[in-house]
Structure formats: C-alpha cells, structure tokens
Amino acid sequence: MIVGRLLARGMLAGCAAAALAFLFARIFGEPQVALAIAFEAARHAGDVSHAHHAAEPELVSRTVQAGYGLLTAVVLYGTAFGGIFALAFSYAYGRLNTWSPRALALLLAGAGFLTFVLVPDLKYPPNPPAVGVPATLAFRTMTYFVMIGLSVSVAAIATLIAQKITQLRNAWTGTLCGAGIFITLIALVQFGLPDVNEVPEGFPALVLWRFREASIGMQLVLWSTMGLLFGVLATRVLTEQSSSARR
Amino acid sequence: MMHSPKNQARAVALPTPVAIPVQALLPWAAFGLLLSLVLLYFVGAEQGAVSLISGQQVHEFVHDGRHLLGFPCH
Numbered sequence: 001m002i003v004g005r006l007l008a009r010g011m012l013a014g015c016a017a018a019a020l021a022f023l024f025a026r027i028f029g030e031p032q033v034a035l036a037i038a039f040e041a042a043r044h045a046g047d048v049s050h051a052h053h054a055a056e057p058e059l060v061s062r063t064v065q066a067g068y069g070l071l072t073a074v075v076l077y078g079t080a081f082g083g084i085f086a087l088a089f090s091y092a093y094g095r096l097n098t099w100s101p102r103a104l105a106l107l108l109a110g111a112g113f114l115t116f117v118l119v120p121d122l123k124y125p126p127n128p129p130a131v132g133v134p135a136t137l138a139f140r141t142m143t144y145f146v147m148i149g150l151s152v153s154v155a156a157i158a159t160l161i162a163q164k165i166t167q168l169r170n171a172w173t174g175t176l177c178g179a180g181i182f183i184t185l186i187a188l189v190q191f192g193l194p195d196v197n198e199v200p201e202g203f204p205a206l207v208l209w210r211f212r213e214a215s216i217g218m219q220l221v222l223w224s225t226m227g228l229l230f231g232v233l234a235t236r237v238l239t240e241q242s243s244s245a246r247r
Numbered sequence: 248m249m250h251s252p253k254n255q256a257r258a259v260a261l262p263t264p265v266a267i268p269v270q271a272l273l274p275w276a277a278f279g280l281l282l283s284l285v286l287l288y289f290v291g292a293e294q295g296a297v298s299l300i301s302g303q304q305v306h307e308f309v310h311d312g313r314h315l316l317g318f319p320c321h
Contacts, residue, residue, distance in 0.1 A: 003275040029315045060307040073290045073312020080286035083279045094266035126317035140319040141296035
C-alpha cells in the first residue's frame with residue numbers, strides 16, 4: 001500500500017507544481033505565443049491563397065486557450081509526470097543510494113528534468129505557433145517521442161554502470177563515469193537522429209528564443225517544485241511507515 | 248543524556264532507507280504508468296499526429312499548453 005500512497009502524493013505534488021508552472025507560462029510564455037500568432041496572421045494576410053483562413057470560425061477562443069486550456073494541459077502534464085516520478089522514487093528509494101527522501105526526491109526531479117525535458121529539447125526544441133510545417137507533424141511527433149525514449153534509456157544505462165563502478169571503486173569515480181557515458185551516448189543519438197529545421201523565413205529570432213526560454217523555464221519550475229514538495233510528503237509517508245513497523 | 252527518550256524518537260523519525268520490494272511495486276507501477284500515459288497522450292498528441300476523437304476541439308483547447316510544453320503541435 002505504501003507505493004499507492006506515494007503515487008497519490010506524487011500526482012498531488014505534480015498537480016500543485018503545475019499550478020505554479022502555469023503562472024510562469026502565463027507571464028513569460030503567452031506574450032511570445034501572441035507575437036508568433038501575430039506573425040502568422042501577418043504572413044497569411046499577405047498571401048492571397050490563404051485568405052480563407054481569416055474566415056474560419058474559431059473553435060476555442062484565444063482567451064480560453066491561454067487561460068483554462070493552458071491550465072488544463074499543464075495540470076494534466078504535471079499530474080502524469082508526478083505519478084511517473086513517484087514510481088521512479090519508490091523504486092530508487094533504498095536502492096540508488098542511502099539518501100534521505102527529501103534529497104533523493106530533489107535528485108530524481110533534476111534527473112527527470114534533464115532526461116524528459118532538457119536533453120530532448122536540445123535536439124527538438126519547443127516551437128511557437130507559425131513554426132513547423134503541418135505536413136511533417138506525424139514525423140516530428142515520432143522523432144520527438146523516440147528522442148525522449150532514448151534519453152530515458154541512456155540515463156538508465158548510465159545509472160546502472162555508475163552504480164557498478166561505485167561498488168568497485170568509489171562514488172566519485174562511479175558518478176563521473178556515468179556522466180561521461182550519458183553525454184557520449186546522447187551525443188551519438190542526437191547526431192544520428194534527423195534534423196528538423198522548419199522556421200519560416202523572416203520569423204523574429206528574439207521571439208523564438210524567448211519562447212524557448214519560457215518553455216524550458218516553465219518546466220524547470222514544474223520539476224523543481226514537484227521534487228521539493230514530494231520530498232516533504234514522502235518523508236511523512238516513509239517515517240509513518242517505519243515507526244508503525246517498529247511498534 | 249545522549250540516550251534520552253526524545254533523542255531516540257528523533258532517531259526513529261529519520262530511518263535508514265529500506266527498499267520497497269518489487270512485488271509491492273509492480274501493480275502500482277502498471278496502474279500509474281498507464282494512467283500517466285493516457286493523460287500525456289491527450290495533452291501531447293490527440294488530434295495532432297494521431298486522432299481518436301474526430302474534430303479539433305481537444306487540440307484547440309490544449310493548444311497553448313502543447314506548444315509551451317514542447318510537443319510538436321502543427
């Protein structure tokens with residue numbers, strides 16, 4: 001039952017962290033989305049063949065997309081990764097190292113941000129509206145998820161090797177070897193995967209950069225808050241467990 | 248003085264980590280991963296690269312989130 005309780009707390013921590021990430025995205029991300037949409041509109045306005053776009057009815061208003069829509073998406077995302085995070089924690093606790101729940105939670109949150117967000121984003125960075133050709137969407141979605149899968153697999157392999165070397169030598173050597181293996185394998189994977197370059201002619205570089213900053217910043221807010229919050233919640237669950245076991 | 252009841256209580260409060268048995272973990276892992284993947288699918292891919300529900304309602308609703316969370320959107 002303890003895993004169930006940790007899972008519930010992970011999802012709760014992810015949900016709460018998502019609320020904070022939503023605020024960050026709302027303040028720093030939405031202005032860039034608006035600028036990108038303005039660029040797209042200006043481009044279509046000058047293009048007669050796309051004139052019908054203006055006449056298309058809006059299914060969901062911009063206000064809803066930037067408000068409840070964004071909040072819903074981020075909360076679902078945070079809850080989902082909160083669950084995955086709690087399961088990884090449940091497995092790593094007492095196996096990966098002998099760290100306290102709080103320290104382990106923060107370490108795993110950092111690892112999660114690195115493998116699920118930062119490393120995939122280095123190869124396939126987040127793009128604002130107007131960037132990306134609709135015809136290649138299926139291909140881009142596939143390569144993006146393959147990149148995440150490989151990133152997680154490489155992290156798992158590097159961790160296993162690091163643990164082996166730590167047992168044979170010491171933690172310093174083991175961790176350095178693990179990091180070296182991770183960087184080498186990620187470099188090979190990213191070199192091998194196809195490039196995507198679909199930024200339209202004349203798209204403002206500053207908007208693209210600010211959008212990506214906001215996207216990665218928002219994920220940093222999400223993962224760090226989730227790790228810190230889950231550390232506190234997990235400490236309570238695990239101390240209750242051990243004190244009841246001793247009774 | 249070192250072994251006052253208060254100090255002992257504190258020692259109990261910070262236990263050495265004991266690994267959770269894999270057998271206790273597996274059912275929850277299956278349930279949690281499945282639930283999480285369904286949530287991520289609707290945020291990240293539904294009515295984009297793959298479509299289970301017809302239309303664009305889901306896509307348009309999570310549109311900004313999908314862009315900002317880093318998923319390919321359109």
